[in-house]
Amino acid sequence: MFKEERSGYKFEWKDLGDIEQGRPNLGPTTSVSVYRLMQYTLRDVLITRYGVKAANEILYEAGKLAGSEFCKNLMNLDADFSGFVAQLQDTLKNLNVGVLRIEKADLDNMDFVMTVSEDLDCSGLPLVEETVCDYDEGFISGILKTYTGKEFEVKEVDCWATGDRTCRFTAKLKHF
């Protein structure tokens, strides 16, 4: 189920399992450090095996798949845009993922700017003068694609790791 060869993504929300049953004492949450430990070691191995560019792309793609499944399974897709944003903010806050805020939403041109503060992936990282939230970029593009049905190019322009207190993402329609 998890390990067979595949040519397309097979992930389903139910693959996350019954956490309540499986962790009756420890519960459904864990430490942010543990999450980051997994992400940054995985990144390390991916870069080592496939190079920086490919590693970033893999993280983006994984994030996109996660965002899409997250949106399909936890969000009400019938809400209007501002209702959807309010719901997304609430869900991300309740799951301790980050504090989402919209700076700009041009619905005519599908052009968005948003920030995520206290981001799960990067907040508190040492300053490294490079953005690191490739997974988040993909996550946001997955959410937007599932909600709007359109492909988006999401780019992180500010990151805690670049010395900014909040991560800022731009999202524009992808032109093929």
Place this chain on the structure above:
Amino acid sequence: MNKSKLGLIAESLKELAYGRVSDLMEKLPSDLEDEDLALLVEEAVKLIKSYSEAQKFLEALSDGRLEVEPPARNYFISPFKQLHANLKHLTWQTQQVAKGDFNQKVDFLGDFSSAFNSMIESLKEKRLIESALEKSHEELKEANSKILDSIDYAGSIQSAILPPTQQLDSILSSYFVIWNPRDVLGGDIYWLVGDKEEFAFAVVDCTGHGVPGAIMTMMAVTSLKRAEHEIGFRDPGALLERVNILMRDGLRHRSRGKLYDDGMDIGVCYVDRVKRKVIYSGAHVSLYVCCDDLDAVEIKGNNHSLGYKSSNPNYRFTNRELHLPEITDLYLTTDGLIDQIGFSKGLPFGKRRFKRAIVNNYGSSPEHKRRGLLKEFETHMGDENQRDDVTVFAISL
């Protein structure tokens, strides 16, 4: 030499400490041989550039120009970039709220969050109250519309109990009627029975206006018809006495145990056209007579209404008999005309003004008389609201 270069650097940094960006560093050569000095210059230039960018950004931010793009990779302004992001987000949220989206919520912005969120809650409550009010308003409008439709329909039913024009024309050779209920329905009616040679005509003013008044008129007409069927119309006094009893019986039955006390005023005039004889009997209603030799004369009715609890069932109404000369006008009117308050002085229309209108219009056509009286009445009333139902029934003999 190095000392003077160091001096320039020191001077630049001193300027920076005072919040000023100097161009002193530009005087330094770009190809410094001393590596340490070159590194120092490079870092000092970066520092001054970062400061300069930060200063421009902060000035824009303090002016509220949120459209400014924050400079990238500038560590001076990290907290301000967060503030900038928050302000832009709040601007967007406020725009959504202005569009009516009350799902917005602000988190983790200290006191501002609770102030903003409680404002949204208040707006939500206000919206709910407005929606409830709007719904109630719509329901009331619908209910009102149904009531008005019903009243309009009742109005046409009430018109149907009045003597039809065909009947009026067949009995009376010269007449006019003014029947102006204050509302769609009225408590006034007029009545006619008989034929060309002998007939009786009447005006009736029942208690109240609108729906209650209209219901009373139905009862009044029924009682009048029954009384006329029992005793005829040649004795108006007896007719009133019989109507008094019928009304009292009917109303007592209807209002048993209630505080209502309803009745009516009426004037009935019997006319024998051949003998040119008139017998008049009234209950708080007068007959006005106008002929060649006389000014308009008021023939008063009795000071006793019909149908009220206080109305004496044994009361005898006076018959006043008149023999009329050629060309005589007879007018019956309810008190709605006489008592109507005028706009300019707040005085009632009054009997004197009514009599004057009768005299002034004597000898003219019925339509001319009607228009003349209405004009006089409307001029007197001006912008004042009509206070009561108004009925005038006039004939010429």
